[in-house]
Amino acid sequence: MTHDLPSPDRPLKIGTRGSPLALAQAHETRDRLAAAFELPAEAFDIVVIKTTGDNRSMIDADRPLKEIGGKGLFTKEIEEAMLSGGIDIAVHSMKDMPVDQPEGLMLDCYLPREDVRDAFVSLAHASLADLPAGTVVGTSSLRRRAQLRARRPDLEVVEFRGNVQTRLKKLEDGVAGATFLAMAGLRRLGMAEVARAPIAPEDMLPAVAQGAIGIERRADDDRVAEMLAAIHDRETGERLACERAFLAALDGSCETPIGGLAEFSPEGLRLRGEILRPDGSEVHAGELSGPVSDGPAMGVALAKELLGRAKPGFFEAVQAG
Template sequence: MAQQQLIRIGTRGSQLALAQASEVRARLMAAHDLPEEAFAIEVISTSGDRILDRPLSEVGGKGLFTKEIEQALIEARIDIAVHSSKDMATALPDGLEISAYLPREDVRDVFIGRAAPTIAELPPGATIGSASLRRQAMLKRMRPDLNVIIFRGNVQTRLRKLGEGQADGTLLAMAGLARMAMTDVATEILDPESFPPAPGQGAICIESRIGDAEVAALLAPIKDAPTTIALTAERAFLAELDGSCRTPIAAHARVGGDGTLSLHGMILKPDGSEMHETRRTGVVEDAEMIGRLAGRTVLDAAGPGFFDGWAG
């Protein structure tokens, strides 16, 4: 992309989203020796940012955080879009693709406790706020006595609600806190083996128009191969399950130094009463197949009807 041409980066307007867009800009500046003035960060309001009084599953799922940004990309009002990978639907709009992933941040979830520093120490019947069905289901599996309520909004909004006493604790992604230099608010870091993350958690992705050679050349130096491989497996697992915000799904793929890929996948019922998980290992070249097979494995274990009624 010619240096004199302004590179327009589309993003949501939250503090975390802006931090992610700024990281993409900084990496592109370093890779191409470009000044900050070569970029324009375009803030685009999404439905997911505006609708805060209902669960995502009731108003359209993950696409609510991306569709307005993707429309701007389709209409060429922006050149690239920066997203949290876990917000991305498995099927993208025609003409768009995920063209790059940055190196992945910490995948773990953290607990921020007001009534107690850890989930185990919470008093019986404590109230936990979370917007994630995955986190809600895993919490209920750990502590069936907990009262889990919907907590929507960005990181700052959720922490404000917690400070106001609307809940005794909440869960957030360590990656987001790290990108905003806020990891000190965490009172417990959860083990990803027993509390695995959402597919794509901790990874920033860049979406662009298919066939845009200039953008492809721009992004090539900042693409991270291990993250791309891991996310290929996790998104294949999600796609096999037809996963959305309506379904509690967890997946964590890791690339080993010997060219192997390991994937831990999990599905749960929303009330945490039933869980199925699988672990698969293979070569990195088979990342998509590993994800697909893992998805079929947990579906077979769960049996027909496991997903019935979840969309309500």
């Protein structure tokens, strides 16, 4: 495909949000493509696209995502730009991606997965266990809020959104005594030292697909498909196929507190998952192991098992919470 490769005169356009983390992920994608095809950085054009979520007022910035439109707030304009030909590919944090893509788009390229763990971040306390009763903890994640309420009901949990820099500033200003970020994001920003302590998945199961970068493309773009195949990480893809099948079977969205993690094991894959009420009053967790090829089926099976244990109306109660 040498004659079809991008060049400084005809660059491949990479769409992304404009946050420091989103840009770091776009640059990693560009660098991997440039290395795979021995191309200069100038053969790629990083296009920053403001999404509806990026344009929300500061008042909205502290409202739960479910009240202002959900995950699609951060992908809609980027995907529209791809469908119209304004960009060729889009780089996403996979934990933010809905399980279904718009018609005409494909998500089948993943970069090697980073650290999946949550990070405990505080200016005054060394770990979650060290937080005194009544400490204000800020997080935008419904999953983390529910997990905290289940494990530490003595803490005060408040809505806390914004990029990494914004959240750290809120800690400095005393808005909260602690917060949580993804270790993957901190590492990609060269800020791993911000984490007081990574939290083991046994203590706080991460979001489905946490730590993974996905690259979306037009379904009919064979040239781009061939390029992305050269940088696709198969093992990340196998793990995400399992986790996202689990999420899809739960009809998971930003309105449902769900944790899920697939890891390689002697049997092939080990999938752990949990569903929670927002107030932490009800938690159902389980795990399955099996061959890698059974990953998606395992995801569906574990979702059905957890739903079978939950009281009738569990997710309706979650969404009303």
